[in-house]
Amino acid sequence: MGAHSERYTKAPLWLALAFLTAFAVVPLAVLAYETVAGPDGFTLAAWRALADDDNLREQAMASLRLGLVATVLSLLLGGGTAWLCTACDLPGRRWFGPLAVAPLVVPPIFVAMGLADLWRDVSGFWPCAILLGTSHAPFVAVLAARGLRAVDGRAYEAALLLRGRAAADRWLLRSIAPELIAGCLLAFLFTVADHGVPEFLTVKGKTWHTYAEGIFSRWSRRAVGTTFAEVQSPIVAALPFLAALVCLLWAALRLRAAAPDRGVRQPLPVQPLGRLRWPALLLPVAYLAMGIGVPVLVLARWALGSAQEREPMGLDYLRESYAKAMDQGFAAFSHSVWLGLGTAAVVVLLALPLARQSARRWPVLDVVAALPAAMPAILLGIALVRTFTGNPVFAWIGGGADGWDFYSGWGFAVCGYAVRLLPFAALTLASQVRRQSLTAEEAGRLVPRSATHRALRLHVAPLLPAAWSAFVLTFVLALRELDLAVMLPAANATAVRRLANAVHFQHEDWSGVIALMLLATAVLLPLLPSLLAGRKLSSLS
Amino acid sequence: MSLPVAIQNLQCTRGAFRLGPLSLDVAAGARIAIVGPSGSGKTTLLRCLAGLERPDHGTIRIGDALVDDDATHASPAERHLGLVFQDGGLWPHMTALQHLKFAAPGLSKQAAEELLARAGLADQTHQRPAQMSGGEAQRLGLVRALAPNPQVLLLDEPLRSVDVHQRDGLVLLVRTLCDERQVTSILVTHDRDEALALADYLAVMRAGQLVEQGPAIELLQRPRTAFTAAFLRGAACLAANRDGDGRVRTAFGTLAADTGEGDGDLRLVVFPGEVATTDDANAPAGRVLATLPADGDGLRVRVAIEDQIVIARADTAPTGTTAHLCLTGRPRLLPWSLPR
Known part of the structure; x- marks a missing residue:
């Protein structure tokens, strides 16, 4: 007990802060520094080039438009499904509720593959907006359902008695607004930051580009005669955009955290949909069909040989596809799983002290933790690469010719993924810490145990269910991460990255098998506790 | 008679609220209630005693130990006090038995089970707080506080969240266990009935100050204010x-x-x-x-x-x-x- 023990319990927090500094703050600072550090010293050439670059302006506007349209679609699909499943007498809502979160496990690139296979021309703005809106709708669905469940049914009924249905529904909308806005902001953020899907569609004939594509395309041409200003100016343009995204994400996190846990004793009354009861099924069905049905169907058809145009498609070909998958893609699959598990473990271990500290003492930590999530992954990847290869201060971590190659190894990929996904775990856990009783913690302070023992038994133990949720969320997001996989050497070999390329080379057959295995893994992990404990799945949680 | 708790010129400022300066001596084995309306500072005083708040000035002695002065601030765990919280302050992930085992490291399983049985919680040994009634939860809070055999027991409105028909049982349990273990008890409450049920010496507080103190019967018969x-x-x-x-x-x-x-x-x-x-x-x-x-x-x-x-x-x-x-x-x- 005493000061030494108290200091010891602070060590995880300092470790987490050091990690954030090394893998988020410093890389961002390096990126900003390099925009003014030209080959001949200090220069504002990149900043000046920005003013003359119409392409960048168009790309930024395209990103904004794409973000807005996709977010509206996410709101309609996710918010609508959550409302129907949580507050209405939709037929089969007990099944649709848990299913509505399922599209989260499908990487957006798989949705793009599915739609591209179904409709040959997906090169336009609208197909891109539809598939990104569908992919990110679970963020809105989960948060909207959480908001609806937090509303006290008696308060809604009081509004209903006093002011009628329309006014009561307006009151309900205002009550869940923080959650709804937070979900929309997350969907917007993920859409505008996405590089993989718009880039994939470019192969299908797309002629317009987003700013994330702009950053990557200039950066990838840096070695072939592009000037310093041309390489750096998209990054210069990204910095204010990034600042805006940080503010948005921070607002989203705060809104979600500020949504009160109202201690509900009575859920919302279930609203009868009347004649619309069966037609209302169209919304969740369309959402699930686009979000998970089409991709799974297309992947299954690929595994059965549809892309190879072998007749008849069937189990024989599936066996062949499986054998090829084991031969050519299993390494990528297991690499993805290990990377996902490693990332999830690191993220949860780092998020626990950060969440506790941000919930109890330093709310500003939310902003620091939000920083990497607000950075488009492609930009974060560039920042990490520039920091850990080009910078002499950090070059030693990369080791020499005879040393440990941190930069190319699994550890560096885990760190890169972890810093990107840390905010989601920190958010989940901080929200849980805020719900815990302060007096229960104070009761613990009176117990004659060491600070470490108290921290483990009284602070960490009650967080274990939330830590498991954070672990699963991180694992699923890591499995579907494509943009960082493009940038980080060790992540180049992940399944999602391999599959995004494999389909260009008519490897759909074994790609389909690997993709289905990946989806099964992503679904199995969250289901594991329910399967083992025999618990029922709760709606949209 | 020795003084298990001695408070001298205690002052504690939290925002616009100022507690003290106040002094209070509590004799060994006494059952004192600090009463006053909401916002009078009684809970702040209790938290200072427990070490959950650090006073700005003044001294607190518990037994022979100086636990608070301008240079000293002993941690709550070092004060060897028991504290029963208003809302229980129970650990939601632990069973009743785990509460006692964690709160009192040296306590054997058998002793813990006996203590739970004394509190009428024999059937709740392996239940978590969420599975208990308000009265049962508060009984658990009480035996958790008493499990490490503290010299002084602090009670923060322990009957507030308990149904009326369960109050008498809890009052009897507090009085019996404190008497058996010769524990000095300090209760804070705004409820006169609770104070009179659990204490025989009263200290009345208003606006951060002690208004008057004395044996309960004297204050009831001849209040000075x-x-x-x-x-x-x-x-x-x-x-x-x-x-x-x-x-x-x-x-x-x-x-x-x-x-x-x-x-x-x-x-x-x-x-x-x-x-x-x-x-x-x-x-x-x-x-x-x-x-x-x-x-x-x-x-x-x-x-x-x-x-x-x-x-x-x-x-x-x-x-x-x-x-x-x-x-x-x-x-x-x-x-x-x-x-x-």
């Missing part, structure tokens, strides 16, 4: 304005001021039943709020007069909305509070 009379016995405290010649004007006429104590803010203190309704139209009148049967013969009438409610005796129910009142007991002029 109008505030104590109002708080402990529900007395009405009516305006009493001094004349230049030392007399005092009240709603019930002019009285001689017979007290030299206090802050100059005198009140006419009327205990329940010390006024009666009268037909005298010149007597002070008040609005009738309710008429109820008295314990013996007659009726009790609740009458609003000035901004207070007096309980008047009546032989018949008042016919109108107002009733005239006369004093039946000795008029009692008391200061609102005593000088600091």
Whole structure:
């Protein structure tokens, strides 16, 4: 007990802060520094080039438009499904509720593959907006359902008695607004930051580009005669955009955290949909069909040989596809799983002290933790690469010719993924810490145990269910991460990255098998506790 | 008799609220209740004692140990106190048995189970707080606090979240366990009944200050301040304005001021039943709020007069909305509070 023990319990927090500094703050600072550090010293050439670059302006506007349209679609699909499943007498809502979160496990690139296979021309703005809106709708669905469940049914009924249905529904909308806005902001953020899907569609004939594509395309041409200003100016343009995204994400996190846990004793009354009861099924069905049905169907058809145009498609070909998958893609699959598990473990271990500290003492930590999530992954990847290869201060971590190659190894990929996904775990856990009783913690302070023992038994133990949720969320997001996989050497070999390329080379057959295995893994992990404990799945949680 | 708790010139400022300076000695084995309205500082005082808040000035001694002064602040765990929280403060992920085992590292499983059985929780040994009733949870909070055999037990409104029909059982349990273990208990509450059930010595607080303290029976029979009379016995405290010649004007006429104590803010203190309704139209009148049967013969009438409610005796129910009142007991002029 005493000061030494108290200091010891602070060590995880300092470790987490050091990690954030090394893998988020410093890389961002390096990126900003390099925009003014030209080959001949200090220069504002990149900043000046920005003013003359119409392409960048168009790309930024395209990103904004794409973000807005996709977010509206996410709101309609996710918010609508959550409302129907949580507050209405939709037929089969007990099944649709848990299913509505399922599209989260499908990487957006798989949705793009599915739609591209179904409709040959997906090169336009609208197909891109539809598939990104569908992919990110679970963020809105989960948060909207959480908001609806937090509303006290008696308060809604009081509004209903006093002011009628329309006014009561307006009151309900205002009550869940923080959650709804937070979900929309997350969907917007993920859409505008996405590089993989718009880039994939470019192969299908797309002629317009987003700013994330702009950053990557200039950066990838840096070695072939592009000037310093041309390489750096998209990054210069990204910095204010990034600042805006940080503010948005921070607002989203705060809104979600500020949504009160109202201690509900009575859920919302279930609203009868009347004649619309069966037609209302169209919304969740369309959402699930686009979000998970089409991709799974297309992947299954690929595994059965549809892309190879072998007749008849069937189990024989599936066996062949499986054998090829084991031969050519299993390494990528297991690499993805290990990377996902490693990332999830690191993220949860780092998020626990950060969440506790941000919930109890330093709310500003939310902003620091939000920083990497607000950075488009492609930009974060560039920042990490520039920091850990080009910078002499950090070059030693990369080791020499005879040393440990941190930069190319699994550890560096885990760190890169972890810093990107840390905010989601920190958010989940901080929200849980805020719900815990302060007096229960104070009761613990009176117990004659060491600070470490108290921290483990009284602070960490009650967080274990939330830590498991954070672990699963991180694992699923890591499995579907494509943009960082493009940038980080060790992540180049992940399944999602391999599959995004494999389909260009008519490897759909074994790609389909690997993709289905990946989806099964992503679904199995969250289901594991329910399967083992025999618990029922709760709606949209 | 030794002093297990001695507080000297304690001061603690939190935002706009200031506690103290106050001093309080608690004798070994005493059962003291610190009572006062919400916001009077009693919980802050309790938290300072427990080490959950650090005072700005003053000293606190627990037993022979100096736990707080300007240079010292012992951690809550180093004070060897038990604390029963208002809302239980239980650990939601632990069973009843795990609560006791964690709270008292040396406690054997058998001893923990015996303690739980003493508290009527034998069937809840392996249950978590969410599976218990409010009364059971509070019993668990009590035995958790007593499990490490503390010298002093602090209780923060322990009956507040307990159903009325479970209160007597909990009161008996607290008294029995504290007596058996010769534990000094310090209760804070704004509930007079809770204070009188669990303590025999009272300290009354208002606005961060101790107004008066003494044996419960003495404070009930002879309060020195109008505030104590109002708080402990529900007395009405009516305006009493001094004349230049030392007399005092009240709603019930002019009285001689017979007290030299206090802050100059005198009140006419009327205990329940010390006024009666009268037909005298010149007597002070008040609005009738309710008429109820008295314990013996007659009726009790609740009458609003000035901004207070007096309980008047009546032989018949008042016919109108107002009733005239006369004093039946000795008029009692008391200061609102005593000088600091």
